[in-house]
Amino acid sequence: MAVVRRAEASGSDSTAQREIARLVELPEVQRAASQFRSQESRFVQWQLEMARIPAPPFGENARAEWLAKRFRELGLEEVHVDEVGNVLGIRTGSAKQFIALSAHLDTVFPAGTPLNIRQHATRLYGPGVSDNGAGVTALLAVAAALQELELALTLPVLFIGNVGEEGEGDLRGMRHIFSNPHWKNSIRYILVLDGAGCDTIVAEALGSRRFEIIVRGPGGHSWSDFGAPNPILVLARTIHGFSQTRVPVSPKTTFNVGVIRGGTSVNSIPESASMRVDIRSTSMTEMEYLEASLRRELELAMGEEARASEQRSPSHRRTSGLSHEVVVIGSRPAGELDPNAQMLKVIRAVDAHLGNAAQIQRASTDANIPLSIGREAIAVGGGGSGGGAHTLQEWFDGTGRELGLTRILMTALGLAGVSVLTGKI
Numbered sequence: 001m002a003v004v005r006r007a008e009a010s011g012s013d014s015t016a017q018r019e020i021a022r023l024v025e026l027p028e029v030q031r032a033a034s035q036f037r038s039q040e041s042r043f044v045q046w047q048l049e050m051a052r053i054p055a056p057p058f059g060e061n062a063r064a065e066w067l068a069k070r071f072r073e074l075g076l077e078e079v080h081v082d083e084v085g086n087v088l089g090i091r092t093g094s095a096k097q098f099i100a101l102s103a104h105l106d107t108v109f110p111a112g113t114p115l116n117i118r119q120h121a122t123r124l125y126g127p128g129v130s131d132n133g134a135g136v137t138a139l140l141a142v143a144a145a146l147q148e149l150e151l152a153l154t155l156p157v158l159f160i161g162n163v164g165e166e167g168e169g170d171l172r173g174m175r176h177i178f179s180n181p182h183w184k185n186s187i188r189y190i191l192v193l194d195g196a197g198c199d200t201i202v203a204e205a206l207g208s209r210r211f212e213i214i215v216r217g218p219g220g221h222s223w224s225d226f227g228a229p230n231p232i233l234v235l236a237r238t239i240h241g242f243s244q245t246r247v248p249v250s251p252k253t254t255f256n257v258g259v260i261r262g263g264t265s266v267n268s269i270p271e272s273a274s275m276r277v278d279i280r281s282t283s284m285t286e287m288e289y290l291e292a293s294l295r296r297e298l299e300l301a302m303g304e305e306a307r308a309s310e311q312r313s314p315s316h317r318r319t320s321g322l323s324h325e326v327v328v329i330g331s332r333p334a335g336e337l338d339p340n341a342q343m344l345k346v347i348r349a350v351d352a353h354l355g356n357a358a359q360i361q362r363a364s365t366d367a368n369i370p371l372s373i374g375r376e377a378i379a380v381g382g383g384g385s386g387g388g389a390h391t392l393q394e395w396f397d398g399t400g401r402e403l404g405l406t407r408i409l410m411t412a413l414g415l416a417g418v419s420v421l422t423g424k425i
């Protein structure tokens with residue numbers, strides 16, 4: 001996930017604080033928190049095992065099977081892999097609505113990338129070890145704690161190891177879950193576990209749209225066919241017009257032309273040219289405005305180049321022969337959590353209790369999907385620390401991981417509601 005810092009943060013409220021204080025007093029909750037410390041070697045084992053199973057975009061099957069086995073071992077119910085490859089499992093509760101905890105399984109690394117996952121003291125190294133080794137390990141650590149706790153939950157907890165978060169995966173795993181009417185109507189809260197750390201609360205979904213624009217023409221010899229319309233000139237005219245579109249500072253909105261290709265040689269009029277454009281904003285309206293501007297500038301450029309082509313070679317009076325195609329290669333919806341949302345109140349109360357300073361942030365994560373349809377969702381890290389995400393030098397350090405895990409567990413319990421103690425104290 002790409003993270004952008006946001007300055008302001010809302011406080012917790014007293015009802016949430018009282019509920020968290022009550023939970024903290026439960027001896028079983030205290031025991032769970034202390035076990036997070038003593039079980040670090042088990043967590044490291046999971047994290048190494050998982051990171052050694054390749055999970056390129058659209059190739060997460062083996063890792064999903066591994067996770068389904070862990071879910072079964074930890075006593076989750078109805079464990080299964082769905083149609084697109086998401087792994088689901090349930091810890092039961094008395095109510096019908098769910099709190100979901102999710103972590104993405106995929107990495108950005110293509111099939112065949114040498115993984116070379118290794119450990120030196122408290123540090124783990126290798127691609128995907130933190131993003132999202134830390135998130136998936138946190139998912140398992142919380143499932144293990146709930147198995148031990150023997151608390152009666154009000155909301156059942158749905159554990160999700162989902163596919164397709166990164167890049168071209170385009171959030172397909174989470175999209176699939178929220179396109180299923182059963183899950184769409186029954187997931188009340190979703191806590192997304194992504195990467196390491198415990199100093200952030202991602203409550204704003206950074207939206208993006210990505211396009212590939214392809215322009216084709218008749219091509220020809222630069223001298224003898226002079227005048228034929230030129231696809232590279234169409235792109236140049238489009239970029240010139242589009243790059244003058246005004247974007248607001250707030251809500252922050254950006255655009256980029258990141259790749260441009262085309263042509264065969266310096267003395268050929270190109271037969272085709274293409275470019276890739278990235279548009280981002282926290283506001284759907286601003287993204288739509290920019291997309292409309294891009295499409296309009298392309299149409300104008302097509303007309304201008306056709307007319308210019310006739311002027312360059314009036315004797316030929318040729319028909320233009322230009323065509324274009326706009327392919328959407330990525331679309332992530334924007335959205336943001338209501339500052340008075342229950343999830344924010346609860347995690348704020350948990351952070352206050354743990355003395356954990358966390359900033360509200362804006363990022364592109366699996367939470368984009370539920371946030372864009374008005375559902376309560378936040379994304380947090382799985383504890384510990386990490387760096388070098390999306391590189392072969394990625395690392396994770398489990399020192400202090402228990403703080404992040406306790407934070408996730410308490411937030412989940414605070415949202416699920418703990419009604420009765422059924423265990424032996």
Ligand SMILES: [Zn+2]
Nearest residue numbers: 001131132194
């Ligand atoms: Zn991630």
